[in-house]
Amino acid sequence: MIRVLLADDEAMIRAGVRAILSADSEIEVVAEAGDGREAVELVLSHRPDIALLDVRMPKLDGLAAVAEIRRVAPQTKVIMLTTFGEDDYIARALGDGAGGFLLKSGDPRELIAGVRAVADGAAYLSPKVAQRVVAVMAEGRMSRGAQARERIEGLTEREREVLALVGAGLSNAEIARRLFIVEGTVKAYVSTILTRLDVRNRVQAAIVAYEAGLVT
Structure with missing residues (x-):
């Protein structure tokens, strides 16, 4: 419920x-x-x-x-x-x-x-x-793109995969099914990603993913 x-x-x-x-x-x-x-x-x-x-x-x-x-x-x-x-x-x-x-x-x-x-x-x-x-993101995407790509450099390949799926709007359960891992592991990845990107929530992480080119 x-x-x-x-x-x-x-x-x-x-x-x-x-x-x-x-x-x-x-x-x-x-x-x-x-x-x-x-x-x-x-x-x-x-x-x-x-x-x-x-x-x-x-x-x-x-x-x-x-x-x-x-x-x-x-x-x-x-x-x-x-x-x-x-x-x-x-x-x-x-x-x-x-x-x-x-x-x-x-x-x-x-x-x-x-x-x-x-x-x-x-x-x-x-x-x-x-x-x-x-639309707002697109207006300044070129200037922010380089910054976003620099921010994701510290992520592992798997963390980037998870970030891309977060950016695509998938829930933890959907990401787990897509990557064939348990949901608890996804939650741990998301928590680590938020910390490393220094963002407060999934929406902000999704914006970074979009600006870095992980999501089209």
Whole structure:
């Protein structure tokens, strides 16, 4: 069962999101918050697998809540849910450790797919957000490519293989099946890769993989 905390300052939005998630028998909304500060407190008391946060909330907005949750409860993965798709929101959320970014205007199926993917250890961006990330990365890819290639020089051949598959959006379980190794070994590889690349999460590692040319 994937345990989810839902945080949004609009009760109707929370009800709608809860209804969508309840369609999946393996997802359970264990708590709801109306502001970012309450969301952090409920994460500490309920220890959910996923915190699904709106970007704009009172007391502590979703972007600030991401960093706080990742600091006090690193085992809880965070997905941002918003009507806004501006680049600065995306960059800050991913930089602070969010594992996914979904738009409220997207297909409801994306919501379930995103929760499942992030809970399984993968990163998930809604298609529209992914397009913006790729576009922004492409604008400066040549200058960043050399830096990214230098960063991966310290990785072993196997670690590069794992990094490439992380960059392709595969979960730990999928990588394990692809490389014919156990999932626990994949988790160890991913942890080592994050440390050696000095990145905070799989999304940032995937960006390095893309810029270094490991992923097309």
